[in-house]
Amino acid sequence: MTRARIQLTPGHVLRTQPYRDTSLLVEAWTYHHGRVGLIARGSRAPRSRTRALLQPFQPLLLSWNEQGDLGALTGVEADGHAAALPGEAIFSGWYLNELLIRLLPRHDPHPDLYADYVVALAQLPSALEAALRIFEKNLLTELGYGLQLDDDLDPATPYRYDTELGPVVADSGDGDAYAGSSLIALRDEQLDDETALRDARRLLRAPLRSLLGDKPLETARLLRQIRKSRPTA
Structure with missing residues (x-):
């Protein structure tokens, strides 16, 4: 053989x-x-x-x-210098690694996602939250669970997200709605403000949890333990 x-x-x-x-x-x-x-x-x-x-x-x-x-x-x-991940940024790097191990089968090439991974590592020290959310979005797309974020979204309109239909105009006062501007920011990978980051985190959490199942991520558990062990001011 x-x-x-x-x-x-x-x-x-x-x-x-x-x-x-x-x-x-x-x-x-x-x-x-x-x-x-x-x-x-x-x-x-x-x-x-x-x-x-x-x-x-x-x-x-x-x-x-x-x-x-x-x-x-x-x-x-x-093949170059290692990514410098100071402080808690290293946990975010481990988080990316754990997502790949948990969600991708072996011997299944994803060259575009590999390039996204390299970009995310480079951006973690300066734009940690945005780098994580953009990588999560691209990972879901590669796995066949990409978000439907169309070109006709209105930045001033609140939306709820339907897994079958994508963004649907939300009723007035819907506390679970996402700002249209946040969905556009995630679509265009321009997560520049706290509202957009918060909405992106909320929107991406559900499909990732569904794919990961009941077994929690070890990286998140370890980070929580370390934060708890730190002395309070």
């Missing part, structure tokens, strides 16, 4: 975990091949240079031999 050899394809590490005595099991997100599982043999050995490169948010060039569902990593090179 011929094994495909993948050479120097752009990718990022989503997660690593120990594998046997000296190896790592790597979940990687790649431009050409989507999410892949790779065995990095010997990468936990004391003198391994591979382990230092196999870090989240570091753009890489990855090579491996395909061996069924898991491939054998044969080479890794840095």
